[in-house]
Amino acid sequence: MAKVTIANINKVYDNGFHAVKDACFVAEDQEFVVLVGPSGCGKTTILRMIAGLETITSGEIKIGDRVVNNVLPKDRDIAMVFQNYALYPHMTVYDNMAFALKLRKESKSEINKKVQHAADLLGIQSMLKNKPGQLSGGQRQRVALGRAIVRNPKVFLFDEPLSNLDAKLRVQMRSEIVKLHQKLQNTMIYVTHDQVEAMTMADRIVVMKDGIIHQIDLPLTVYNHPANLFVAGFIGSPAINIVAGKIAPGEKGLDFVCDDFTLNLTANQTELLAAYKDKDIKLGIRPEDIYDSRFDSMVGDPHKVDVICEIVEPLGNEYIVYLKTKNHNFTARFDPKDLPPKGELFPVTFDMGKVHFFDTQTEVCLV
Numbered sequence: 001m002a003k004v005t006i007a008n009i010n011k012v013y014d015n016g017f018h019a020v021k022d023a024c025f026v027a028e029d030q031e032f033v034v035l036v037g038p039s040g041c042g043k044t045t046i047l048r049m050i051a052g053l054e055t056i057t058s059g060e061i062k063i064g065d066r067v068v069n070n071v072l073p074k075d076r077d078i079a080m081v082f083q084n085y086a087l088y089p090h091m092t093v094y095d096n097m098a099f100a101l102k103l104r105k106e107s108k109s110e111i112n113k114k115v116q117h118a119a120d121l122l123g124i125q126s127m128l129k130n131k132p133g134q135l136s137g138g139q140r141q142r143v144a145l146g147r148a149i150v151r152n153p154k155v156f157l158f159d160e161p162l163s164n165l166d167a168k169l170r171v172q173m174r175s176e177i178v179k180l181h182q183k184l185q186n187t188m189i190y191v192t193h194d195q196v197e198a199m200t201m202a203d204r205i206v207v208m209k210d211g212i213i214h215q216i217d218l219p220l221t222v223y224n225h226p227a228n229l230f231v232a233g234f235i236g237s238p239a240i241n242i243v244a245g246k247i248a249p250g251e252k253g254l255d256f257v258c259d260d261f262t263l264n265l266t267a268n269q270t271e272l273l274a275a276y277k278d279k280d281i282k283l284g285i286r287p288e289d290i291y292d293s294r295f296d297s298m299v300g301d302p303h304k305v306d307v308i309c310e311i312v313e314p315l316g317n318e319y320i321v322y323l324k325t326k327n328h329n330f331t332a333r334f335d336p337k338d339l340p341p342k343g344e345l346f347p348v349t350f351d352m353g354k355v356h357f358f359d360t361q362t363e364v365c366l367v
Contacts, residue, residue: 002064009059037208079148
């Protein structure tokens with residue numbers, strides 16, 4: 001087992017494209033780290049540089065205490081699971097899993113022991129004589145995992161391994177990979193563009209955009225305390241609601257004022273945003289922090305906003321509701337027991353203790 005240290009690595013291609021910019025993070029020994037971000041953000045490039053499949057323009061990668069910048073992929077003691085499975089179609093499942101061990105010239109008894117152990121972990125014992133063409137997508141992904149497991153590497157690398165599976169299988173395989181990590185206790189680095197995978201699987205998340213790491217933290221910390229507007233908008237489904245406005249003096253401290261409504265800030269927000277008085281700012285509020293206020297007894301609540309319900313999406317345990325003011329649209333999560341009437345005006349309450357504020361220029365989260 002080993003930790004992976006990424007220190008100021010850059011990747012610049014021959015055409016001048018700067019794919020990864022001064023990336024730094026550490027995947028601790030036995031930790032499950034997920035690199036997440038939109039397509040083209042550089043996450044797969046980092047994974048391939050760790051594996052040795054891409055050269056590094058500058059910086060340093062260490063696996064354990066060894067710098068591996070110039071070490072061949074086969075000598076890095078890593079195993080990589082690809083998006084497209086990369087199985088040999090003419091070989092049986094057993095031979096696919098045993099192939100790397102045969103190249104190492106391990107004994108037949110040792111190979112058999114390792115393959116049977118991996119097959120038992122993954123529940124594919126009955127498929128060892130089958131060829132990949134006879135397997136479903138989920139079964140092929142298990143074989144690809146098994147091929148990595150038998151090598152007992154220091155580090156597992158996963159490059160969007162679930163993207164070719166249907167929704168139900170993705171959920172199942174997510175839990176299977178997490179269980180596998182708990183059993184094997186290897187260091188794992190996992191790349192995905194799916195923020196749900198990142199939130200549910202990771203010990204820590206590395207959020208990337210345009211080759212730059214924007215935040216590294218625990219999943220819930222990233223969700224509840226985003227570093228900037230990009231992170232707030234990328235992590236969370238449905239996405240956070242963003243409204244542009246100003247900070248202005250109010251009857252009770254400071255208010256957030258936009259062209260549709262005014263919200264009174266909490267005492268803590270008033271203190272932290274004092275320097276933004278009369279300046280532009282952006283407010284962010286997550287769908288679950290907007291509440292139906294039709295049955296509240298309070299009149300003149302400074303946190304209430306009048307909205308019209310346009311669309312309701314039933315999900316069983318909750319409803320996603322699309323709301324509209326004159327100039328803004330909001331998404332909210334409501335309890336299905338008391339749905340608002342479509343097309344009619346009704347009040348909602350913003351939980352101001354959960355609201356985020358962002359600098360308009362830098363997009364840094366201020367509160």
